[in-house]
Amino acid sequence: MKNCEYQQIDPQALPTPTPTPPPHHGNDTEKKKEPRRPRRKWEVFPGKNRFYCNGRIIVARQSGVLPLTLGLILVTSGLFFIFDCPFLVKHLTSCIPVIGGVLFVFVLITLLQTSFTDPGILPRATPDEAADIEKQIDNTGNTSYRPPPRTKEVLINQQVVKLKYCFTCKMFRPPRTSHCSLCDNCVERFDHHCPWVGNCVGKRNYRFFYTFIVSLSFLTAFIFGCVTTHLALRAQGGKGLVFALQESPGSAVELVICFFSVWSILGLSGFHTYLVASNLTTNEDIKGSWSGKSGEDVTNPYSHKNIFINCCSVLCAPMPPSLIDRRGFLPADESAQTGSADIELPTLAAKSEINVCTQGTKGLLESAALSPLLSTSCPQGKPQNAHSCPETSPALNSDPTSEFSKGCRGNHTSSSHDDTSRPRHTKARSKKCRREALHIPNPAFDVPVSPTSPDAAPDSKARSHKGGSLTPLH
Amino acid sequence: MATEFHNLQELRHSASLANKVFIQRDYSEGTTCKFQTKFPSELESRIERTLFEDTVKTLNNYYAEAEKIGGQSYLEGCLACATAYLIFLCMETRYEKVLKKIAKYIQEQNEKIYAPRGLLITDPIERGMRVIEISIYEDRGSSGSSSGSSSVSGSTAR
Numbered sequence: 001m002k003n004c005e006y007q008q009i010d011p012q013a014l015p016t017p018t019p020t021p022p023p024h025h026g027n028d029t030e031k032k033k034e035p036r037r038p039r040r041k042w043e044v045f046p047g048k049n050r051f052y053c054n055g056r057i058i059v060a061r062q063s064g065v066l067p068l069t070l071g072l073i074l075v076t077s078g079l080f081f082i083f084d085c086p087f088l089v090k091h092l093t094s095c096i097p098v099i100g101g102v103l104f105v106f107v108l109i110t111l112l113q114t115s116f117t118d119p120g121i122l123p124r125a126t127p128d129e130a131a132d133i134e135k136q137i138d139n140t141g142n143t144s145y146r147p148p149p150r151t152k153e154v155l156i157n158q159q160v161v162k163l164k165y166c167f168t169c170k171m172f173r174p175p176r177t178s179h180c181s182l183c184d185n186c187v188e189r190f191d192h193h194c195p196w197v198g199n200c201v202g203k204r205n206y207r208f209f210y211t212f213i214v215s216l217s218f219l220t221a222f223i224f225g226c227v228t229t230h231l232a233l234r235a236q237g238g239k240g241l242v243f244a245l246q247e248s249p250g251s252a253v254e255l256v257i258c259f260f261s262v263w264s265i266l267g268l269s270g271f272h273t274y275l276v277a278s279n280l281t282t283n284e285d286i287k288g289s290w291s292g293k294s295g296e297d298v299t300n301p302y303s304h305k306n307i308f309i310n311c312c313s314v315l316c317a318p319m320p321p322s323l324i325d326r327r328g329f330l331p332a333d334e335s336a337q338t339g340s341a342d343i344e345l346p347t348l349a350a351k352s353e354i355n356v357c358t359q360g361t362k363g364l365l366e367s368a369a370l371s372p373l374l375s376t377s378c379p380q381g382k383p384q385n386a387h388s389c390p391e392t393s394p395a396l397n398s399d400p401t402s403e404f405s406k407g408c409r410g411n412h413t414s415s416s417h418d419d420t421s422r423p424r425h426t427k428a429r430s431k432k433c434r435r436e437a438l439h440i441p442n443p444a445f446d447v448p449v450s451p452t453s454p455d456a457a458p459d460s461k462a463r464s465h466k467g468g469s470l471t472p473l474h
Numbered sequence: 475m476a477t478e479f480h481n482l483q484e485l486r487h488s489a490s491l492a493n494k495v496f497i498q499r500d501y502s503e504g505t506t507c508k509f510q511t512k513f514p515s516e517l518e519s520r521i522e523r524t525l526f527e528d529t530v531k532t533l534n535n536y537y538a539e540a541e542k543i544g545g546q547s548y549l550e551g552c553l554a555c556a557t558a559y560l561i562f563l564c565m566e567t568r569y570e571k572v573l574k575k576i577a578k579y580i581q582e583q584n585e586k587i588y589a590p591r592g593l594l595i596t597d598p599i600e601r602g603m604r605v606i607e608i609s610i611y612e613d614r615g616s617s618g619s620s621s622g623s624s625s626v627s628g629s630t631a632r
Binding site for chain 1: 494496501503504540542547562568569573600601
């Protein structure tokens with residue numbers, strides 16, 4: 001009787017990318033002794049990221065407009081080398097394609113590094129850590145509503161800073177860390193989520209991002225200047241601009257693209273230069289954390305009070321390591337336990353009405369529920385991601401000012417895809433977690449979804465909203 | 475690493491994990507990596523205060539060395555920028571070198587000081603540099619001490 005249930009496992013419900021072979025008759029109540037392919041940590045990463053090259057490359061789940069960014073850069077530079085360079089080399093100097101080439105390579109490399117580098121993602125707290133933190137927080141014990149936001153105050157360089165508790169990652173966020181709802185990760189020194197590069201910009205890739213926008217502004221200005229010179233030289237002798245454009249149609253396209261982008265990119269570079277010189281992040285600038293809006297005497301506690309030192313500490317500091325260890329292997333006992341749980345849970349959920357099955361696997365289910373792997377993968381399945389933390393609203397509206405229109409304004413539209421674009425394996429995991437919750441209600445992971453923060457509603461329309469009034473909790 | 479694993483296996487076979495203590499980060503000087511040196515009460519009966527403080531202070535010094543901004547780091551940063559940061563793909567960064575030293579130091583401390591007292595330090599890098607996790611083991615034969623409790627996770631009701 002119990003054999004027939006286990007044969008009907010739906011392999012699609014298993015979260016592992018390589019489907020394990022369906023279990024043989026009657027051997028399912030014991031732990032699987034078959035040797036499994038050792039899995040790497042990126043395969044069970046709970047955030048919304050995609051990994052390529054066996055974990056070497058990390059990108060956000062939504063690539064945003066990265067293909068558009070790449071396309072614009074390649075097309076403009078290609079047209080420049082094809083149409084303008086031959087003429088300018090003949091009439092001016094052969095340095096022009098060299099300079100253009102160097103800038104182009106620089107821009108491309110730094111763009112790819114910004115997109116494919118881990119921005120400083122903090123791994124989620126282990127269950128033991130989360131339990132320890134819960135113990136330290138005063139809990140009224142009523143879990144029927146979301147408890148009030150938990151904060152902890154620390155003194156940083158004689159400045160009071162509030163650390164918020166992240167319900168998704170189950171830890172108090174370090175200072176300057178923010179939770180990005182698009183990537184569903186806490187990112188250290190969170191600047192903003194940039195759809196143009198398709199990744200968050202944080203501690204580890206800020207220098208790449210800054211170099212990218214500075215070199216891109218040089219490249220755009222350089223191409224714009226060269227194209228103008230080219231057309232001016234062609235139009236000499238009374239021939240006129242129309243004639244020049246007819247002779248070199250590519251230049252017209254370049255002119256249009258460069259004209260519209262040079263202002264916004266130059267503006268963005270200027271803005272970030274100001275941020276680097278004062279050791280601020282876009283997030284803090286938008287929220288007005290250190291501008292004294294609340295009337296108190298607040299100063300930026302992270303600034304070294306010297307522009308040169310600030311610049312060096314942001315751009316020239318030692319490169320911190322990636323904390324998520326994407327290519328590390330999972331401990332053998334965890335992957336084995338997960339494997340057996342993967343097989344047991346879908347069966348149990350599918351045939352829960354049959355008592356014969358449930359009694360046999362209930363013990364295994366309880367032990368699997370304590371498995372740290374399952375518990376860390378649980379929260380992402382819940383729809384709370386869209387409303388997870390109030391900070392995400394500034395993250396979404398990172399560059400609201402209109403003069404920086406090109407820079408990262410579009411990300412609020414991509415947030416609407418949050419709930420709809422879930423790949424198969426996160427769906428399976430969320431199904432698994434909900435079923436597990438039926439049998440073993442675990443208050444630590446049954447955090448209700450309701451967003452209590454009043455800014456959850458206005459954040460979708462408050463694009464140009466400055467951060468001061470947006471987040472009353474701060 | 476092999477010896478630490480061996481010790482760990484020995485501990486796991488002969489002792490049961492009783493409790494875990496987490497040493498949190500100290501943010502008083504900013505976001506640089508530094509851990510609190512406050513002596514947790516659960517370890518009072520297990521290890522001398524000075525030994526514990528020495529370990530944490532040495533770890534803090536290592537991290538400060540890794541994150542130091544000085545002449546050498548400026549040169550490295552400028553050189554990296556000039557090569558479009560491609561040297562990060564080829565070279566081991568200073569931080570990574572110091573992390574290796576830290577891993578060796580922790581292994582050595584575990585072998586000499588902590589494992590004989592039934593304690594085990596987990597490298598903070600494995601916990602996202604948020605905490606120093608110290609696992610407290612009890613001998614299977616002996617009864618639980620005042621710091622021990624058999625359930626590790628979810629023990630909110632104490």
